[in-house]
Amino acid sequence: xxxxxxxxxxxxxxxxxxxxxxxxxxxxxxxxxxxxxxxxxxxxxxxxxxxxxxxxxxxxxxxxxxxxxxxxxxxxxxxxxxxxxxxxxxxxxxxx
Numbered sequence: 340x341x342x343x344x345x346x347x348x349x350x351x352x353x354x355x356x357x358x359x360x361x362x363x364x365x366x367x368x369x370x371x372x373x374x375x376x377x378x379x380x381x382x383x384x385x386x387x388x389x390x391x392x393x394x395x396x397x398x399x400x401x402x403x404x405x406x407x408x409x410x411x412x413x414x415x416x417x418x419x420x421x422x423x424x425x426x427x428x429x430x431x432x433x434x435x
Contacts (some may be wrong), residue, residue: 346377347426354422358415361403374398382423392416 342361356364363370374395381390395412399405 347379350420350422350426351378354415354418358418358426360399360405360411360415373402378419382419388413388420391419395421 352368352372352375355374356368359365361370377394378391380393386394392413392415395415399412
């Protein structure tokens with residue numbers, strides 16, 4: 340396990356819970372944990388906002404069986420990329 344991984348996962352979990360596309364975060368804190376590892380793998384692999392948005396859309400539609408508004412996954416992807424960039428600079432979690 341890489342240093343900072345637990346904090347990184349917790350911070351990403353927090354972001355996903357704030358987004359809360361299925362409305363469960365108030366009752367279930369790990370409702371989006373199925374997305375943590377795949378998202379972190381994509382981010383560490385250098386995925387851009389478009390790739391993250393496509394992943395989130397796929398998860399909403401195929402995993403959670405929701406129809407998302409066109410801007411929802413893209414807006415969240417922008418937040419995730421912004422967080423990742425800031426976290427990487429602050430904590431050295433992103434390999435460059």
